[in-house]
Amino acid sequence: MKHRGKPSKRLTRKITLTDRGFLFVSAVFMFFFALTMSISFSYLLFPEGVQALHEPTPREYLAINCAENNCDLDLLNAIVFCESTWRMVKNRGSSAYGYFQIIDGTEATTPQFKEGLRKFDHYTNIDMGLYLYETRGSNPWNESRNCWQFEYWAEKNAAVDPKCIGLGCGG
DSSP, rough: OOOOOEEEEEEEOOOOHHHHHEEEHHHHHHHHHHHHHHHHHHHHOOTTTGGGGGGOOOHHHHHHHHHHTOHHHHHHHHHHHHHHHTTTOOOOOOOTTTTTTOOOOHTTHHHHHHHTTTSSHHHHHHHHHHHHHHHHTTTTGGHHHHHHHHHHHHHHHHTTTTGGGOOOOOO
């Protein structure tokens, strides 16, 4: 038998605040469940784990490259801190740019530039800085030597003798 007339109250009931709360909680639960499942599934696809997908931060990238090439990480960290405080910034008074504040003329001498890469990329800037350090030592950053020598010696000697900060005593 067909129902005629007005539908019953049960069929036309409005969604109440309690129903909305339940729907919201259900949606949040489903989102986190799907996220958990996708992360779990990624472990099957990538045996190294999700960390294999993680791109290193610029500081990590410098540390990894220094470990591979036996460069002085403390000195390079001090140089970058004094040049840019670990920010990809342009110098207002010159063409210097990036963590290592590489100027256009110096950039043009790097193999990265010859490959078509520019100093404006985070990792390329670090690669250029490492190349310059390997080929020229700390000379490209002599203008800021007073700053990074202080930072470098403070880092190296503070644990040994706090009186040596900035003086370069010790080793």
